Amino acid sequence: MAEVIKMPLLSDTMKEGTVAKWHKKVGDSVKNGDLLAEIETDKATMDFEAPGNGVVLYINGGDGATIPVGELMIIIGKAGEDVSALLSSAKTEEPSAPVQKNTEAEVQQVVAPVKSETVQPVVNMAPAPVVPSEKQPVSEEDRLKASPLAKAMAKDKGIDISSINGSGEGGRIVKRDVENYQPVVKEEVAKVVAPTVSAGDFDEVATSQMRKTIARRLTESKNGAPHFYLTMAVSMDKIMEVRKQLNELSSVKISFNDIIIKACAIALRQNPKVNSSWLGDKIRYNHQINIGMAVAIEDGLIVPVIRNADAKGMSVIASETKVLAEKARNRELQPADWEGNTFTISNLGMFGIEEFTAIINPPDACILAVGGIIEQPVVKNGEIVVGNIMKVTLSCDHRVVDGALGSQFLVTLKGLLEEPMKMLI
Numbered sequence: 001m002a003e004v005i006k007m008p009l010l011s012d013t014m015k016e017g018t019v020a021k022w023h024k025k026v027g028d029s030v031k032n033g034d035l036l037a038e039i040e041t042d043k044a045t046m047d048f049e050a051p052g053n054g055v056v057l058y059i060n061g062g063d064g065a066t067i068p069v070g071e072l073m074i075i076i077g078k079a080g081e082d083v084s085a086l087l088s089s090a091k092t093e094e095p096s097a098p099v100q101k102n103t104e105a106e107v108q109q110v111v112a113p114v115k116s117e118t119v120q121p122v123v124n125m126a127p128a129p130v131v132p133s134e135k136q137p138v139s140e141e142d143r144l145k146a147s148p149l150a151k152a153m154a155k156d157k158g159i160d161i162s163s164i165n166g167s168g169e170g171g172r173i174v175k176r177d178v179e180n181y182q183p184v185v186k187e188e189v190a191k192v193v194a195p196t197v198s199a200g201d202f203d204e205v206a207t208s209q210m211r212k213t214i215a216r217r218l219t220e221s222k223n224g225a226p227h228f229y230l231t232m233a234v235s236m237d238k239i240m241e242v243r244k245q246l247n248e249l250s251s252v253k254i255s256f257n258d259i260i261i262k263a264c265a266i267a268l269r270q271n272p273k274v275n276s277s278w279l280g281d282k283i284r285y286n287h288q289i290n291i292g293m294a295v296a297i298e299d300g301l302i303v304p305v306i307r308n309a310d311a312k313g314m315s316v317i318a319s320e321t322k323v324l325a326e327k328a329r330n331r332e333l334q335p336a337d338w339e340g341n342t343f344t345i346s347n348l349g350m351f352g353i354e355e356f357t358a359i360i361n362p363p364d365a366c367i368l369a370v371g372g373i374i375e376q377p378v379v380k381n382g383e384i385v386v387g388n389i390m391k392v393t394l395s396c397d398h399r400v401v402d403g404a405l406g407s408q409f410l411v412t413l414k415g416l417l418e419e420p421m422k423m424l425i
Helices: 084-089 104-110 148-157 175-179 209-224 237-249 256-270 314-329 403-418 420-424
Strands: 003-006 016-022 035-040 045-049 054-059 066-068 072-077 099-101 119-123 189-193 203-205 227-235 276-278 283-285 291-293 295-297 300-302 343-347 366-380 383-397
Touching: 016 209, 035 072, 072 084, 148 175, 209 300, 227 403, 237 256, 237 383, 237 403, 237 420, 256 291, 256 314, 256 343, 256 366, 256 403, 256 420, 291 314, 295 314, 366 403, 383 403, 403 420
Parallel strands: 291 343, 343 366
Antiparallel strands: 003 072, 016 035, 016 066, 035 045, 054 072, 099 203, 119 189, 227 383, 276 283, 295 300, 366 383
C-alpha cells in the first residue's frame, strides 16, 4: 500500500517547511535512506531521507514549495498504484514560489494606490492672510461702532477692526472683543502630485522560513513579555590586558565575546534566578547554564548554544563559538546546536554600536545586549584619564525577573569583568 509522507517537525519552533530542492521526481525508484529533498526550516536547511522502498507516485509542488508541518509532502508506493483516494483525503497546500518579480497589481498591494497626476490636498503651513469674518459684513458706518479703547488695542495688535464682531450694544466692538479675537485662517490647498511606482523599480523575495519565525517569535516576545531595561557601564581596561595574556597561552584566539560568555555564566551561577524561563503557568529555574549567542547570517539571526558554559574554560568556549558560528553561516546547524538556551547574549560591539536594547529570546527571562568598547574620559583616583568603557543592557521579563534581581546580576557581571581574577576563584 502506498505510504503518505508528511512534512516533518524538524525543530521545536517549526510551523512549515520549504522544499529547497527535490532530489527525486515522480516515477523514480527510491530505497530506504535515499535523499528525497532538502528542507529549509526556520533554523537550517536539512536533508530528508526516504523512510522505505518504492516508487515516487506524487510530489506536492516543486522546488520552493512551502508545506505546513503535518501536511502531505510526498507519496511512495508500488509502480502504477492509484493514489487518488489518498490525495482526496489529504489536505494539500498550493506551493509558493521563492522569488518573483512584481506585477502592476502587486505594486498596488505594497504601496498606497496612486495614479499619475493624483492630487492630494495638504494644508500650507505658511502664514495665511487674515480674511474678514463671514458672519457679518462690516460697512463704513459699522466700523465706527467701536469704543476708543477697542480701536487703540486693535491698532496696537495690528488687527483690522472690521474683522471683529462686536458684542456690545448694537454690535459695538468693546475691549473684550479685541482681547478674545481669534483670526480666521483660510486653509490654502496646494496641489501635490504623488510619484508613481512602476513594477521595475523593485523586486520582491518570498519570506524565508527563518525570517517568518524571527518575525513571529519576536513579535510574540515584545507584545507578550513586559520588557524593562537595565544599563551599566563597565571598565574593560583590565580585561584588555588579560585577553592579551590569554591569547599568548591559548591555542585558539579568545575574543571579548568569549570572555563575556564566561563572565555571564559565572554571574548566572551566582544569581540563579536570572537563569530562568517563563512557561505561562509556572517559572522554570534552570540548573544548567546554556548561553545562546546571537549570530547574524544572510537570512536573519540564529542563536546557537554554548552548553554548561560555567564549567568550561575560555579556550573551550572560544573553540565552540567559532565552530557554531561557522556552522550557522553555512546553515549546517542541527537541532542539538540551537535548542535549550537559558540565557542569551547579543553583541553588536564589533559594528561600532555603543549601546542598544535587545528583544528577549523566549522562553528565556533575560537577554544581554553588549555594545562596543569605547575610549572616553573617566575619573580615576581624582584625576581624569582615558578609559575603555563598554555598556551592557539587560532586557528583563518583568514576569520573572524584577529590577533588583536584574541589577544584582549586572553588578556581579561588572565585578567579574573589571576584576578578571574573580573568574578564577
